[in-house]
Amino acid sequence: SAVISQKPSRDICQRGTSLTIQCQVDSQVTMMFWYRQQPGQSLTLIATANQGSEATYESGFVIDKFPISRPNLTFSTLTVSNMSPEDSSIYLCSVGLAGGSVYEQYFGPGTRLTVT
């Protein structure tokens, strides 16, 4: 597996502001993904972070609200923009390791976001 870190681990933000979450992996990976887990719910894929190109968003998620960057093979950021209380969730990045199946995904420790 790989060591995956996320920053910040938690934050409390005011509505209308934006927060950028970082995901760093200690080895090269094939694909990186961003998931959201709302309180009491399961995980939902937000987007696939593509290296050197725009992210691929799932239905119900848009780039203006969740801009994503992936400048290299080991780093990605997710920004939650113009936040509202409904954005309060755990945000998780996951990676598929180079040489392995893209479906065997390992998750970062998550960022717990509370919007007041």
Next chain:
Amino acid sequence: EDKVVQSPLSLVVHEGDTVTLNCSYEVTNFRSLLWYKQEKKAPTFLFMLTSSGIEKKSGRLSSILDKKELFSILNITATQTGDSAVYLCAVGAGGTSYGKLTFGQGTILTVHP
């Protein structure tokens, strides 16, 4: 739309019991089924099952995949309090959904001493 359903939603047992968690799915272009354990925030990978590997075992945990009936089970024998967690089932699809995992709602397992 891809769908993953887990049962039961919650389960309370005592140490030493054996539990079986269920996962059924409806997915277009199925590629793999995965089980994760979630204790705080981050899901921890347990197993991945595919057409070429329909049964996996690691210690007290084992899992099988029935591709014909579209379900999987996760068995935990001789449960311990450390097994208390949410167990998530996820299915990976190909095609336009390449790499995407669709998760079930999870089973909350509580193991009492």
